[in-house]
Amino acid sequence: MTPQEVKAKVGQQIGTSEWVEMSQERINMFAEATGDHQFIHIDPDKAKLTPFGGTIAHGFLTLSMIPYLSANSDLPKVDGVKMGVNYGGNKTRFISPVRSGKRIRGHWKLLELEEKRPGQWQQTHEITIEIEGEDKPALITEWIMQFFV
Template identity: 45%
Template sequence: MKTFETLADLAACVGQEVAVSDWLTITQAQVNQFAQATGDHQWIHVDVDRARAGPFGEPIAHGFLTLSLLPVFFDSSFDIRHSGMGVNYGLNRVRFTAPVPVGSRLRARLTLLATEPIEHEGLQMTWSVVVEREGAAKPVCVAEALVRRYP
């Protein structure tokens, strides 16, 4: 995990890959809990037997489950010592480029694309987030995330 002292220290990294997150394993329990929370009970996610006979040969995670892990990836990648809080501000674009079979290990590559000062001495950051599946040739999710951090 990388550590930055201040928001300004992180802002100096615009244009660079700042960090790579820890690996995270996707479990069927997570997929089922996500289905419960969102009401998305599509069989390809929650019906293990039927999913084995489906197009991917096994159950896959919801795309939005993968996307909802972005905060976990950020938290496991870097820390800013003199920042009291951060909030998700939105997304400019998201693509789910490959399936995530249950049991997959995922991690994210975080590249800081841009920063701009905001109210209350905060910093808005635009991040390129590329979520990789261990052993896969292409990413499973590519997103441009907006995050606001405050001292």
């Protein structure tokens, strides 16, 4: 699709990712990479004694899954993209914890797409990360990315 064809979808839900498991191994690797070793993430015995009833994924781990979920989704592909970069977020809310072993997937709504400079496009999505079998999502974020064609 051209950027202009994608821009015509502003205000619409434009994609859903595949499901991905948030395994304890993934949570442990994230704890190691970030230095966030809080027991609610990595100690199943202590975490059982909390209101969560077991270990949970870091909120930032769930947020950091957006590129993976995006790559494994049915989002429209823009022709001729040379690269894409994260630009930041306007709002992020962690709604519900993701328990170890649960699966998540993302849903994208295109809020805005504009050409900042020739060939440099900025898109803003509302991204909802759903937890399989749960009523409330893990998070909702308004995320900004740029791509270059």
